[in-house]
Amino acid sequence: MECREAKGYAMHEQPDEDLRDLLRQLRRDGRVLLQQEAELAKAELRDKSKGVVRSAALFGGAALLGLIAAGALTASAVLAIALIFPPWAAALIVATASALAAMLLALRGRQRLQTAMPLLPERAIASVQEDIEWVKHQTRSRRTSRGYAHG
Numbered sequence: 147m148e149c150r151e152a153k154g155y156a157m158h159e160q161p162d163e164d165l166r167d168l169l170r171q172l173r174r175d176g177r178v179l180l181q182q183e184a185e186l187a188k189a190e191l192r193d194k195s196k197g198v199v200r201s202a203a204l205f206g207g208a209a210l211l212g213l214i215a216a217g218a219l220t221a222s223a224v225l226a227i228a229l230i231f232p233p234w235a236a237a238l239i240v241a242t243a244s245a246l247a248a249m250l251l252a253l254r255g256r257q258r259l260q261t262a263m264p265l266l267p268e269r270a271i272a273s274v275q276e277d278i279e280w281v282k283h284q285t286r287s288r289r290t291s292r293g294y295a296h297g
Contacts (some may be wrong), residue, residue, distance in 0.1 A: 172281065183274050188269035197262030204255030208248045215244035 222237035 208251035
């Protein structure tokens, strides 16, 4: 009879020990997992920020060429009105070419910016969500297996 009581006592203690071990392991693995997820998020943000910097450089180039175009258009208008000679035609060609180049750079910059947005670590977020689902699944399956053993 003592043997059965001892067995019964050991059977009641076993699930508690298993649960404690599981919680210790989850805490330990959770820290490592969070560190890995943080590193993933940093790397992803670093990659995305490079795209934003490139887009900003393209927009800067577009702005510079836009200023050149505005200056050339202004010069062509002044020359056309003041002199009414062919030099204005040259200024107009330069202004038109600058405006087209500015438009192309702006479109390219917008395209790159759209591919870099949003500035969220999407892969890291998805990975954390997967981890949460895995932990939930492990907890459910642990509870289910314990329920059948003692039910």
